Amino acid sequence: MIDEFAKGHLHGRLRRDRKALLWKLDGLSEYDVRRPLTATGTSLLGLVKHVASVEARYFGEVFDRPSPEPLPRWQDHDGSDMWATEDETRDQIIGFCLRTWEHADATINELPLDAPGHVPWWPEPSPNTNLFAVMVHVLGETNRHAGHADILREGLDGRTGVRPEHEQPIDEEARAAYCAKIEQAARSAAPVKAQRLPHVT
Numbered sequence: 001m002i003d004e005f006a007k008g009h010l011h012g013r014l015r016r017d018r019k020a021l022l023w024k025l026d027g028l029s030e031y032d033v034r035r036p037l038t039a040t041g042t043s044l045l046g047l048v049k050h051v052a053s054v055e056a057r058y059f060g061e062v063f064d065r066p067s068p069e070p071l072p073r074w075q076d077h078d079g080s081d082m083w084a085t086e087d088e089t090r091d092q093i094i095g096f097c098l099r100t101w102e103h104a105d106a107t108i109n110e111l112p113l114d115a116p117g118h119v120p121w122w123p124e125p126s127p128n129t130n131l132f133a134v135m136v137h138v139l140g141e142t143n144r145h146a147g148h149a150d151i152l153r154e155g156l157d158g159r160t161g162v163r164p165e166h167e168q169p170i171d172e173e174a175r176a177a178y179c180a181k182i183e184q185a186a187r188s189a190a191p192v193k194a195q196r197l198p199h200v201t
Contacts, residue, residue: 003113010135011108017142018101020162021051022094024149028156034084037152044152045093046083047145052097053081058138059104062117063131067103069096108135 024044025033033045053071060067072080084093113132120127154160158175161167 006132007108007113007135010132010139011105014135014139014142016162017139017146018051018097021048021142021146021149022097023163024146024153025090025094027159028153030090032156033090036083037155041083042148042152043083044149045090046081047149047152048097049084049088049093050081051142051145052093052100054141055104055138056100058119058134059107062119062129062134063107063111063115065103065107067100069099107131 025048028044034043036043056067056069056071059065060071072078084090108131111131113130113135115131117129117131117134118127119129119134122129150160158170158172159167
């Protein structure tokens with residue numbers, strides 16, 4: 001009973017975060033979804049491509065259910081899953097994403113939570129795992145990158161939110177006043193000497 005609840009809950013959260021990530025592309029130009037928005041080259045379409053590649057590997061080869069999509073060997077990973085080349089269209093990457101979700105969902109639906117898996121790119125001594133651990137790992141990865149996408153999209157045009165139905169009209173005046181209040185608090189605290197956090201193990 002608890003296994004089915006846990007599986008359904010994790011799967012539901014994963015579906016929610018996938019959709020939130022994909023929605024961040026909505027309404028943007030080809031340039032804006034592709035261009036690097038951080039010093040390390042992160043782009044919105046690159047995040048979508050990367051998260052789809054992560055799911056393809058973790059819910060595919062880890063459980064001996066290879067993705068129907070061609071993927072480079074994990075040993076040959078070169079970062080090309082993090083950005084869209086000029087030869088890849090937005091529709092191609094979104095199509096890859098949707099087909100990968102379908103394949104991943106089939107793995108999740110068909111296997112029990114304790115189904116054994118093997119992650120060759122995880123360091124020794126723990127490359128052996130199970131579906132529950134992989135679902136938690138992939139959910140964390142997807143959630144993390146959906147958060148990255150939130151910030152990138154806000155920086156482009158101010159749009160925020162998890163889903164279209166949660167989107168609110170942008171009140172520039174209210175946002176400016178709110179940021180000014182935070183800026184003032186930061187400046188007031190600035191004379192306080194920076195403190196190092198204790199080491200956490």
